[in-house]
Amino acid sequence: MKRDIDVGTAELIVDVAEQIIEDKGIEGFRLQDIADAIGIQFPSLYTHFKGKKEILSSIIDRAIKTLAQDFIDTDGDSPVALLKKGVNRQVIYFASNIAQVRLLLLDFTTVEGLPEFNRVAGKPGTLEQEGGTLRPMILRLEKILRDGQQQGLFKATDATVFFHTMLGTILVRLALTRPFPNAKSDPKAFGKLVTAMQNQIEDLAIAAVKRGI
DSSP states (O other), X not given: OOOSXXXXXXXXXXXXXXXXXXXXXXXXXXXXXXHHXXXXXXXXXXXXXXXXXXXXXXXXXXXXXXXXXXXXXXXXOOHHHHHHHHHHHHHHHXXXXXXXXXXXXXXXXXXXXXXXXXXXXXXXXXTTSTTOTTHHHHHHHHHHHHHHHHTTSBOOOOHHHHHHHHHHHHHHHHHHOSSOOOTTTOHHHHHHHHHHHHHHHIIIIIHHHBTTO
Protein backbone atom coordinates (compact mmCIF):
# COMPACT_ATOMS: atom_id res chain seq x y z
CA MET A 1 0.00 0.00 0.00
CA LYS A 2 1.01 3.63 -0.29
CA ARG A 3 3.29 4.91 2.42
CA ASP A 4 2.11 7.75 4.63
CA ILE A 5 4.76 10.26 3.60
CA ASP A 6 3.75 12.87 1.05
CA VAL A 7 0.35 11.40 0.20
CA GLY A 8 -0.18 14.14 -2.38
CA THR A 9 2.72 12.91 -4.48
CA ALA A 10 1.63 9.31 -4.07
CA GLU A 11 -1.84 10.15 -5.39
CA LEU A 12 -0.27 12.05 -8.29
CA ILE A 13 1.83 9.01 -9.16
CA VAL A 14 -1.31 6.86 -9.31
CA ASP A 15 -3.11 9.50 -11.39
CA VAL A 16 -0.26 9.60 -13.91
CA ALA A 17 -0.01 5.80 -13.98
CA GLU A 18 -3.71 5.60 -14.86
CA GLN A 19 -3.25 8.08 -17.70
CA ILE A 20 -0.30 6.13 -19.09
CA ILE A 21 -2.24 2.86 -19.00
CA GLU A 22 -5.19 4.56 -20.66
CA ASP A 23 -2.95 5.91 -23.44
CA LYS A 24 -0.53 3.01 -23.91
CA GLY A 25 -2.17 -0.01 -22.32
CA ILE A 26 -0.84 -2.15 -19.49
CA GLU A 27 2.07 -3.47 -21.55
CA GLY A 28 3.18 0.09 -22.27
CA PHE A 29 3.22 1.07 -18.60
CA ARG A 30 6.73 1.99 -17.39
CA LEU A 31 7.82 3.56 -14.12
CA GLN A 32 10.25 5.81 -15.95
CA ASP A 33 7.32 7.36 -17.82
CA ILE A 34 5.72 8.29 -14.51
CA ALA A 35 8.91 9.91 -13.22
CA ASP A 36 9.33 11.84 -16.47
CA ALA A 37 5.72 13.06 -16.47
CA ILE A 38 5.87 14.26 -12.88
CA GLY A 39 9.38 15.67 -13.17
CA ILE A 40 11.06 13.67 -10.44
CA GLN A 41 14.06 11.36 -10.36
CA PHE A 42 13.25 7.69 -10.96
CA PRO A 43 14.49 6.52 -7.51
CA SER A 44 12.06 8.99 -5.87
CA LEU A 45 9.16 6.75 -6.91
CA TYR A 46 10.34 4.18 -4.37
CA THR A 47 9.81 6.71 -1.60
CA HIS A 48 6.08 6.19 -2.12
CA PHE A 49 5.72 2.71 -3.66
CA LYS A 50 7.70 -0.51 -3.53
CA GLY A 51 7.34 -1.01 -7.27
CA LYS A 52 5.10 -1.35 -10.29
CA LYS A 53 2.77 -3.94 -8.75
CA GLU A 54 2.02 -1.72 -5.79
CA ILE A 55 1.02 1.12 -8.11
CA LEU A 56 -1.26 -1.24 -10.04
CA SER A 57 -2.81 -2.35 -6.76
CA SER A 58 -3.54 1.26 -5.87
CA ILE A 59 -5.32 1.73 -9.18
CA ILE A 60 -7.48 -1.34 -8.72
CA ASP A 61 -8.15 -0.25 -5.14
CA ARG A 62 -9.81 2.87 -6.49
CA ALA A 63 -12.16 0.81 -8.63
CA ILE A 64 -13.09 -1.54 -5.80
CA LYS A 65 -13.74 1.33 -3.38
CA THR A 66 -16.05 2.96 -5.93
CA LEU A 67 -17.98 -0.27 -6.48
CA ALA A 68 -18.30 -0.73 -2.72
CA GLN A 69 -20.07 2.62 -2.37
CA ASP A 70 -22.79 2.00 -4.94
CA PHE A 71 -26.50 1.11 -4.78
CA ILE A 72 -27.15 3.37 -1.83
CA ASP A 73 -30.85 3.26 -0.99
CA THR A 74 -32.69 6.58 -1.23
CA ASP A 75 -36.04 7.20 0.42
CA GLY A 76 -38.81 7.74 -2.09
CA ASP A 77 -37.05 6.10 -5.03
CA SER A 78 -38.61 3.01 -6.57
CA PRO A 79 -36.52 -0.18 -6.85
CA VAL A 80 -36.37 0.27 -10.63
CA ALA A 81 -35.12 3.85 -10.25
CA LEU A 82 -32.50 2.74 -7.71
CA LEU A 83 -31.17 0.05 -10.05
CA LYS A 84 -30.99 2.50 -12.93
CA LYS A 85 -29.15 5.08 -10.82
CA GLY A 86 -26.60 2.52 -9.70
CA VAL A 87 -26.04 1.23 -13.22
CA ASN A 88 -25.78 4.71 -14.68
CA ARG A 89 -23.20 5.76 -12.10
CA GLN A 90 -21.08 2.70 -12.85
CA VAL A 91 -21.21 3.32 -16.60
CA ILE A 92 -20.09 6.94 -16.20
CA TYR A 93 -17.39 6.05 -13.68
CA PHE A 94 -15.74 3.28 -15.68
CA ALA A 95 -16.11 5.10 -18.99
CA SER A 96 -14.12 7.87 -17.32
CA ASN A 97 -11.48 5.50 -15.88
CA ILE A 98 -10.34 3.20 -18.69
CA ALA A 99 -7.12 2.19 -16.91
CA GLN A 100 -9.22 0.59 -14.18
CA VAL A 101 -11.29 -1.21 -16.81
CA ARG A 102 -8.16 -2.71 -18.36
CA LEU A 103 -6.81 -3.87 -15.02
CA LEU A 104 -10.11 -5.39 -13.92
CA LEU A 105 -10.40 -7.28 -17.20
CA LEU A 106 -6.84 -8.56 -16.81
CA ASP A 107 -7.63 -9.77 -13.30
CA PHE A 108 -10.83 -11.49 -14.43
CA THR A 109 -9.09 -13.33 -17.25
CA THR A 110 -6.29 -14.64 -15.04
CA VAL A 111 -6.90 -17.96 -13.26
CA GLU A 112 -7.53 -17.17 -9.56
CA GLY A 113 -6.88 -13.49 -10.24
CA LEU A 114 -3.66 -11.54 -10.03
CA PRO A 115 -1.92 -11.67 -6.61
CA GLU A 116 -1.39 -7.92 -6.39
CA PHE A 117 -5.11 -7.33 -6.96
CA ASN A 118 -6.16 -10.06 -4.54
CA ARG A 119 -4.15 -8.34 -1.82
CA VAL A 120 -6.47 -5.37 -2.20
CA ALA A 121 -9.71 -7.17 -2.90
CA GLY A 122 -9.40 -10.35 -0.83
CA LYS A 123 -8.96 -13.92 -2.00
CA PRO A 124 -10.53 -14.85 -5.38
CA GLY A 125 -14.29 -15.27 -5.16
CA THR A 126 -14.61 -13.60 -1.75
CA LEU A 127 -15.34 -10.04 -2.82
CA GLU A 128 -19.08 -10.43 -2.32
CA GLN A 129 -19.00 -13.01 0.48
CA GLU A 130 -19.14 -12.40 4.23
CA GLY A 131 -16.34 -10.04 5.19
CA GLY A 132 -15.52 -9.26 1.56
CA THR A 133 -14.84 -5.72 0.42
CA LEU A 134 -17.98 -5.56 -1.71
CA ARG A 135 -20.29 -7.34 0.74
CA PRO A 136 -21.97 -4.12 2.06
CA MET A 137 -22.78 -3.10 -1.51
CA ILE A 138 -24.20 -6.55 -2.30
CA LEU A 139 -26.43 -6.34 0.78
CA ARG A 140 -27.79 -2.98 -0.36
CA LEU A 141 -28.40 -4.40 -3.82
CA GLU A 142 -30.16 -7.41 -2.28
CA LYS A 143 -32.52 -5.06 -0.45
CA ILE A 144 -33.38 -3.19 -3.65
CA LEU A 145 -34.08 -6.42 -5.50
CA ARG A 146 -36.08 -7.83 -2.58
CA ASP A 147 -38.17 -4.64 -2.29
CA GLY A 148 -38.86 -4.81 -6.02
CA GLN A 149 -39.93 -8.43 -5.70
CA GLN A 150 -42.26 -7.63 -2.80
CA GLN A 151 -43.83 -4.83 -4.84
CA GLY A 152 -44.43 -7.18 -7.74
CA LEU A 153 -41.92 -5.40 -9.96
CA PHE A 154 -39.11 -7.97 -10.02
CA LYS A 155 -38.83 -11.70 -10.04
CA ALA A 156 -36.50 -13.38 -7.53
CA THR A 157 -32.95 -12.41 -8.51
CA ASP A 158 -29.57 -13.13 -6.92
CA ALA A 159 -27.79 -9.84 -6.19
CA THR A 160 -24.34 -11.22 -7.00
CA VAL A 161 -25.53 -12.48 -10.39
CA PHE A 162 -27.06 -9.09 -11.16
CA PHE A 163 -23.86 -7.32 -10.11
CA HIS A 164 -21.67 -9.58 -12.25
CA THR A 165 -23.97 -9.16 -15.25
CA MET A 166 -23.88 -5.39 -14.91
CA LEU A 167 -20.13 -5.08 -14.33
CA GLY A 168 -19.18 -7.65 -16.97
CA THR A 169 -21.29 -5.95 -19.62
CA ILE A 170 -19.80 -2.56 -18.79
CA LEU A 171 -16.20 -3.77 -18.87
CA VAL A 172 -16.51 -5.79 -22.08
CA ARG A 173 -18.35 -3.02 -23.91
CA LEU A 174 -15.70 -0.49 -22.94
CA ALA A 175 -12.88 -2.86 -23.84
CA LEU A 176 -14.30 -3.37 -27.33
CA THR A 177 -14.92 0.31 -28.04
CA ARG A 178 -12.44 1.59 -30.62
CA PRO A 179 -11.57 4.39 -30.91
CA PHE A 180 -12.55 5.42 -27.41
CA PRO A 181 -13.92 8.98 -27.17
CA ASN A 182 -12.24 11.31 -24.70
CA ALA A 183 -14.63 12.98 -22.27
CA LYS A 184 -12.73 16.28 -22.41
CA SER A 185 -11.74 16.52 -26.07
CA ASP A 186 -14.93 14.99 -27.50
CA PRO A 187 -17.69 15.31 -24.88
CA LYS A 188 -20.45 14.78 -27.44
CA ALA A 189 -19.13 11.40 -28.58
CA PHE A 190 -18.38 10.43 -24.99
CA GLY A 191 -21.93 11.30 -23.93
CA LYS A 192 -23.34 9.30 -26.83
CA LEU A 193 -21.31 6.25 -25.78
CA VAL A 194 -22.39 6.53 -22.16
CA THR A 195 -26.07 6.81 -23.11
CA ALA A 196 -25.83 3.81 -25.44
CA MET A 197 -24.15 1.76 -22.70
CA GLN A 198 -26.72 2.74 -20.10
CA ASN A 199 -29.49 1.61 -22.44
CA GLN A 200 -27.65 -1.64 -23.13
CA ILE A 201 -27.24 -2.43 -19.42
CA GLU A 202 -30.91 -1.70 -18.85
CA ASP A 203 -31.81 -4.14 -21.63
CA LEU A 204 -29.53 -6.88 -20.31
CA ALA A 205 -29.47 -6.50 -16.53
CA ILE A 206 -32.49 -4.51 -15.41
CA ALA A 207 -34.99 -5.88 -17.93
CA ALA A 208 -33.92 -9.39 -16.97
CA VAL A 209 -35.09 -8.97 -13.37
CA LYS A 210 -38.45 -7.43 -14.18
CA ARG A 211 -41.39 -9.69 -13.58
CA GLY A 212 -42.75 -11.39 -16.69
CA ILE A 213 -39.46 -11.27 -18.62
